[in-house]
Amino acid sequence: MEGLQQDSNTSSDVSSSQKRESPSDSTLPSHLKKVKLVTPQDSTTPVDTPMEIDTAPGLSSSNDQQRSPQGEYRGRGRGRGRGRGGGGSHRGRGGHHRHAPARDMPADILNAFQTFSTSLDEMHDRRERIIKISRDITIASKRMIFLLHRITNTDRDRILTEARAEQRKIVKLFEQVAVELQGNNFYKHHRSIGPGYEEYVEAASFLVFIERGDLATRDELQRELVDDNGNQILPLTEEDYLLGLADLTGELMRYCINIVGKGEHERAAEVRDLLRRIRDDYEIINSPILRKKMGVMRGSLQKVELACYAIKVRGSEYPPEYFQTHDDWSHEGGGGGNWNGEWEGGGDGAGGYGDDY
Amino acid sequence: MTDLNFFQDIQATLEHETDVRENIRTAVRELDRTCRTVAAILNKVHTVTTPTVIAEVSTTARGRFPDIHNDLKKLAALIPAEQYYRYNGMWTFVLQQACYLAAYTTYLHYERLVTVPEVEEMLGVPVSLRGDLPTFHIGIEDLLHGIVSLTGELTRLTVNCVTHGDFQRPFRIHQFIVDLHSGFQLLNLKNDTLRKRFDSIKYDIKKTEEVVYDISVRKLATKPEAGGGQPTA
Numbered sequence: 001m002e003g004l005q006q007d008s009n010t011s012s013d014v015s016s017s018q019k020r021e022s023p024s025d026s027t028l029p030s031h032l033k034k035v036k037l038v039t040p041q042d043s044t045t046p047v048d049t050p051m052e053i054d055t056a057p058g059l060s061s062s063n064d065q066q067r068s069p070q071g072e073y074r075g076r077g078r079g080r081g082r083g084r085g086g087g088g089s090h091r092g093r094g095g096h097h098r099h100a101p102a103r104d105m106p107a108d109i110l111n112a113f114q115t116f117s118t119s120l121d122e123m124h125d126r127r128e129r130i131i132k133i134s135r136d137i138t139i140a141s142k143r144m145i146f147l148l149h150r151i152t153n154t155d156r157d158r159i160l161t162e163a164r165a166e167q168r169k170i171v172k173l174f175e176q177v178a179v180e181l182q183g184n185n186f187y188k189h190h191r192s193i194g195p196g197y198e199e200y201v202e203a204a205s206f207l208v209f210i211e212r213g214d215l216a217t218r219d220e221l222q223r224e225l226v227d228d229n230g231n232q233i234l235p236l237t238e239e240d241y242l243l244g245l246a247d248l249t250g251e252l253m254r255y256c257i258n259i260v261g262k263g264e265h266e267r268a269a270e271v272r273d274l275l276r277r278i279r280d281d282y283e284i285i286n287s288p289i290l291r292k293k294m295g296v297m298r299g300s301l302q303k304v305e306l307a308c309y310a311i312k313v314r315g316s317e318y319p320p321e322y323f324q325t326h327d328d329w330s331h332e333g334g335g336g337g338n339w340n341g342e343w344e345g346g347g348d349g350a351g352g353y354g355d356d357y
Numbered sequence: 358m359t360d361l362n363f364f365q366d367i368q369a370t371l372e373h374e375t376d377v378r379e380n381i382r383t384a385v386r387e388l389d390r391t392c393r394t395v396a397a398i399l400n401k402v403h404t405v406t407t408p409t410v411i412a413e414v415s416t417t418a419r420g421r422f423p424d425i426h427n428d429l430k431k432l433a434a435l436i437p438a439e440q441y442y443r444y445n446g447m448w449t450f451v452l453q454q455a456c457y458l459a460a461y462t463t464y465l466h467y468e469r470l471v472t473v474p475e476v477e478e479m480l481g482v483p484v485s486l487r488g489d490l491p492t493f494h495i496g497i498e499d500l501l502h503g504i505v506s507l508t509g510e511l512t513r514l515t516v517n518c519v520t521h522g523d524f525q526r527p528f529r530i531h532q533f534i535v536d537l538h539s540g541f542q543l544l545n546l547k548n549d550t551l552r553k554r555f556d557s558i559k560y561d562i563k564k565t566e567e568v569v570y571d572i573s574v575r576k577l578a579t580k581p582e583a584g585g586g587q588p589t590a
Contacts, residue, residue, distance in 0.1 A: 105539050109470050113540035119486035119497050188442035238367045277362040
């Protein structure tokens with residue numbers, strides 16, 4: 001900061017400093033520009049500034065390069081230093097911890113910006129905390145989904161109990177983040193918590209689907225976001241609900257392909273019909289927020305439809321015992337065996353439709 | 358929409374939201390127009406930069422702020438409580454513009470940075486730096502964006518007042534921009550638009566420095582309060 005002051009000073013009596021450095025050049029604007037360009041950036045390292053003046057002006061650009069890593073490090077203190085080289089000057093993590101410039105900077109600007117700085121830090125810190133928990137929610141939800149994919153007829157109850165427990169853990173995370181999202185902050189930081197919400201809706205609705213084969217309603221999912229005393233922790237917006245369900249269709253696709261491999265063809269057709277109805281609804285709603293997910297959803301449905309087609313055409317060539325044996329094998333092969341393997345086993349019989357899966 | 362399999366109630370909510378957005382859009386367009394009118398008035402300072410004209414222009418502009426005030430009131434009435442940040446993307450740009458106009462008008466009049474109470478008074482909307490006010494307000498980022506815009510415009514003014522023979526003002530503007538830049542350095546900015554715009558202030562400084570240099574080297578004027586080591590030939 002001090003550096004800047006100094007620089008601004010030297011620049012206003014620019015002719016004298018120019019003379020000191022290289023008298024012959026002092027009238028050349030092009031040369032001057034070179035020096036000027038560095039000026040504001042010098043301010044990170046006030047101590048260096050006097051040296052800077054003494055060095056030949058031609059070196060100033062390389063000096064700048066040397067110094068920029070230093071600025072980078074400070075910036076990374078916040079964990080987000082993805083900036084480019086360039087003006088590393090203002091990145092200092094503790095900008096306001098450094099001594100404020102004693103000279104020149106008027107009290108009104110100083111005071112105003114010190115206030116701004118406090119509020120800005122508070123906001124950024126809150127956002128970071130939210131993003132962190134949002135990520136935890138995402139991870140836990142993903143885990144829950146994978147758990148549910150491992151379900152088989154024999155260990156159904158155990159896995160459902162486990163999934164319910166997992167869900168309570170996720171709700172606890174929501175409880176943690178709720179303090180950061182009160183009042184205005186709910187929508188202000190909604191973009192930071194959004195991914196967590198989506199993933200949670202996906203997991204929770206997948207659980208509901210496994211339990212009773214139906215689509216969870218928004219009210220129902222919102223009712224699950226309660227603390228131990230039954231108080232609502234956070235609301236579930238329509239937007240997050242729809243986005244989460246859009247992701248659910250991907251899981252339904254996997255699930256469907258999975259049971260096709262096990263030979264549960266009627267059930268696969270049910271899932272396909274559910275997917276179809278979801279898709280039809282989404283086409284009608286046609287909200288701009290959903291547009292990105294629609295393509296994926298259409299793809300999922302198509303895959304499922306192709307799988308059902310292949311079963312009809314080629315699957316009939318196999319005796320039902322083929323699938324039955326296969327199912328038994330998958331149970332014995334350790335209930336928790338991964339569904340992908342099961343699927344690959346079934347793929348031999350079902351032919352080409354698994355290629356793009 | 359009775360065709361829906363699952364989402365009837367949600368569809369209704371979404372439609373309601375679309376209506377709200379539609380109304381907001383209209384109000385924002387109105388506000389934008391008013392802001393542009395005020396900006397056009399302020400632009401006149403570039404054609405004649407004598408102190409009297411500048412004072413006149415800033416007074417005229419000041420007189421138009423009740424219009425902005427009104428438009429903001431209408432917009433504010435459309436926002437449900439605690440949902441300011443649900444829709445704020447629709448008006449941040451215009452609101453930043455309004456903040457800038459307040460800052461610019463104030464600078465032309467007093468040659469200093471606008472204060473928070475002044476912004477509140479001119480725009481008729483409370484400033485909430487922490488953004489926790491449930492009703493319509495000016496958040497810290499919008500305010501800062503408005504202030505960054507100020508430096509660009511003042512740089513332009515620096516050039517034009519030299520053209521009109523006012524050789525003293527560039528020194529003052531330069532000092533002001535440098536001070537603002539130091540002010541912004543007190544902030545820990547994220548890698549966002551505000552950071553990028555802050556980065557551009559240094560080019561404004563560079564430009565005003567060049568103007569100051571041009572004036573000094575030709576001895577058209579000297580720095581008003583000699584800061585030490587001033588070359589007065």
